[in-house]
Amino acid sequence: MENIDAARLQMAFTLGFHIVFACIGMVMPFFMVVAHKKWLNTRNPIYLTLTKSWQRGVAIFFVTGAVSGTALSFELGLLWPTFMKHAGPIIGMPFSLEGAAFFVEAIALGFYLYGWNKISEKFHWITGIIVGISGVASGILVVAANGWMNAPSGFDYINEEFLNIDPIQALLNPAWFTQALHMTLAAFTATGFAVAGIHAFQIYKKRNTELHTKAFKIAITFGAIAALLQPLSGDLSAKDVAKRQPAKLAAMEAHFDTQKGAPLYIGGIVNQETQEVNYKVEIPKALSFLAHGDFNAEVVGLNDFPKDEHPNVAVVHYAFQIMIGLGTLLLLAGLLFFLVNYKKRQWFKKRSFWLFFTLLAPTGFIALEAGWVVTEVGRQPWIIHKIMRTKDAVTPMPGIEYSFYMYLFVYLSLAAAITWLMNRQIKALNTTKTTPL
Numbered sequence: 001m002e003n004i005d006a007a008r009l010q011m012a013f014t015l016g017f018h019i020v021f022a023c024i025g026m027v028m029p030f031f032m033v034v035a036h037k038k039w040l041n042t043r044n045p046i047y048l049t050l051t052k053s054w055q056r057g058v059a060i061f062f063v064t065g066a067v068s069g070t071a072l073s074f075e076l077g078l079l080w081p082t083f084m085k086h087a088g089p090i091i092g093m094p095f096s097l098e099g100a101a102f103f104v105e106a107i108a109l110g111f112y113l114y115g116w117n118k119i120s121e122k123f124h125w126i127t128g129i130i131v132g133i134s135g136v137a138s139g140i141l142v143v144a145a146n147g148w149m150n151a152p153s154g155f156d157y158i159n160e161e162f163l164n165i166d167p168i169q170a171l172l173n174p175a176w177f178t179q180a181l182h183m184t185l186a187a188f189t190a191t192g193f194a195v196a197g198i199h200a201f202q203i204y205k206k207r208n209t210e211l212h213t214k215a216f217k218i219a220i221t222f223g224a225i226a227a228l229l230q231p232l233s234g235d236l237s238a239k240d241v242a243k244r245q246p247a248k249l250a251a252m253e254a255h256f257d258t259q260k261g262a263p264l265y266i267g268g269i270v271n272q273e274t275q276e277v278n279y280k281v282e283i284p285k286a287l288s289f290l291a292h293g294d295f296n297a298e299v300v301g302l303n304d305f306p307k308d309e310h311p312n313v314a315v316v317h318y319a320f321q322i323m324i325g326l327g328t329l330l331l332l333a334g335l336l337f338f339l340v341n342y343k344k345r346q347w348f349k350k351r352s353f354w355l356f357f358t359l360l361a362p363t364g365f366i367a368l369e370a371g372w373v374v375t376e377v378g379r380q381p382w383i384i385h386k387i388m389r390t391k392d393a394v395t396p397m398p399g400i401e402y403s404f405y406m407y408l409f410v411y412l413s414l415a416a417a418i419t420w421l422m423n424r425q426i427k428a429l430n431t432t433k434t435t436p437l
């Protein structure tokens with residue numbers, strides 16, 4: 001295995017794992033504080049039990065996210081030293097601020113976990129909100145750094161040197177807002193449906209149904225609202241990509257030839273040799289409208305770019321289709337929940353309803369992972385768009401494949417530990433008696 005392949009595999013694998021832990025750590029504190037607020041308002045012991053169960057989950061994913069995130073930070077220097085040599089001084093600010101947000105989150109979580117009956121109830125609840133806000137801030141800051149890789153700014157590139165560095169401009173790069181908004185909503189959608197699916201399965205199995213129903217409604221409300229808002233952020237992202245990374249857009253839609261009034265492809269099998277997409281469904285002129293707000297606008301095809309700047313079209317197109325397809329499914333599921341909750345509550349008695357949401361549990365994270373494939377693979381061959389190629393940033397040191405195997409073992413061990421811990425939490429929740437504090 002060549003260095004570039006081993007480095008890419010390691011980064012993709014570890015980032016794919018970390019993003020799950022990070023998103024759950026960002027979002028679950030909000031479920032926890034909503035349950036806590038309901039406990040404060042109603043003194044219903046079920047909400048207290050649920051709050052304390054979710055706080056253990058928050059603690060578990062906080063620790064796991066810290067471990068996996070720290071490993072990723074070491075990987076940047078280990079695998080991509082040339083990139084870090086030049087990019088470090090430019091995008092160091094978002095990483096530094098992310099570290100500060102992480103410390104705030106850790107302090108607030110400490111207050112929350114150990115503050116029961118020791119500090120005022122209102123302040124105790126507020127510390128939970130701080131955990132959630134600082135977690136989201138951490139995610140946004142990391143995504144801002146990734147946005148810089150897609151839309152580099154805050155420096156002058158002269159004779160292959162990075163001069164006149166402006167860290168603020170780099171932090172507030174042209175891609176940061178659309179990427180951060182899309183990622184944050186994706187995190188809430190994926191986590192909301194995943195947590196709701198876990199509780200739906202318990203209801204399907206008729207285990208502690210009253211508690212799990214309340215938990216399901218809290219989680220799915222967050223997930224459904226985020227899923228309904230996601231198309232708006234997706235539209236902003238698509239227009240930004242069309243403007244700044246037209247080759248990525250062409251790969252997403254598998255468009256090889258430049259044309260006006262370009263159609264939108266749904267599905268299809270890509271043949272890169274013949275430059276065809278077979279078995280697709282075409283929506284006339286829809287891509288031109290979605291990308292530029294004009295049905296007759298010109299969409300640049302891949303053939304207008306040098307072949308050595310083409311991303312892997314099949315991978316990007318399939319990942320994009322998975323993201324859009326599952327995102328649409330979750331949007332419809334969110335609408336179904338609101339309809340049932342407000343108009344047809346008798347559906348809550350149907351086991352098929354709970355089975356449906358159980359099956360949806362992993363789909364949000366599958367869509368989220370597919371979205372990151374689109375973002376990262378679609379940018380290739382650039383690690384810094386139009387500035388530095390990925391192959392020029394990789395370490396020249398041999399033996400990177402052994403590092404990949406080591407990280408593979410560590411992250412699989414983390415996944416196994418998380419699975420065991422969360423399974424134990426669910427079993428404990430099903431057997432816990434809901435008694436007042």
